[in-house]
Amino acid sequence: MNVVYQSTYYTLYQSVKERCFYVDFGQKMVRMSLCQLLSLRYKVLSISIEDHFDGDLNRHGFEVLMLCNKEHLFVLNTLEVLDLKQLVDHSFVALGLSEERETASI
């Protein structure tokens, strides 16, 4: 497996043999197709990080993330969300599917 991008907490790997990707979330490794990776990207980029700094909008500063058709569930804190956003951004650039700078918004 090749490392596509490594952030502080997470790593994205590409497996040429299995034609898929793996995300190491620390506690567990999650196998993903590109479609599932695109879905992860959508969910992560849709998280409003500003809400984490507003006690009324996000009282506890956590996000619940369900992946791969509800097969995996993660509870992430603010720093982990920021790190995952960074992983997603840089990984798609490294994969050649995104420009150097994210300009589109969801």
Added chain:
Amino acid sequence: MKDIARQSMGIKVESMDLLNGQIKMEAHASATYLAMASWCEQNGFFTSAKFFYKQAEEERGHMMKIFEFLIDTGGNPLSPEVTGINHDYSSIVDVFESTLEHEVAVTKSIHNIVKKARELGDIATERFLDWFVLEQVEEENTIRDILDMIAVTGTEGVGLQMIDNQVANWME
């Protein structure tokens, strides 16, 4: 490193995001035209209502065209959430003026995606949108012609009834 990502997806994610935005816009347009059809039915403009039913279907067709393109290119099309549909219009003129505003906004949005796709070197997306660019010329022209007809006919006396009857000329 073997390019599995490129083998699975043929367009850039930025284009995909913009096209998902366009899906939402087309769905919103479809719902708006349905609301206009409802207004026309309730206010006695039955031919105009038929015109807007047809427009609503067309907009949904546009949405599905983009949706299928994203599927074909290995992207992740998103089913849009449609909210905030206006159901209140002051007159039939207001309805058609709002329609033209809507179409101009759609045209601008499509042009923006074409420019972005060009910037990204995403030729597939750029060429796919060729059809939409020309379709928008036609859509805008239809509504402009109807507004010109309304201006010539006038809204006094039997004018409103004549306007409604004339709208049939723009329904193939």
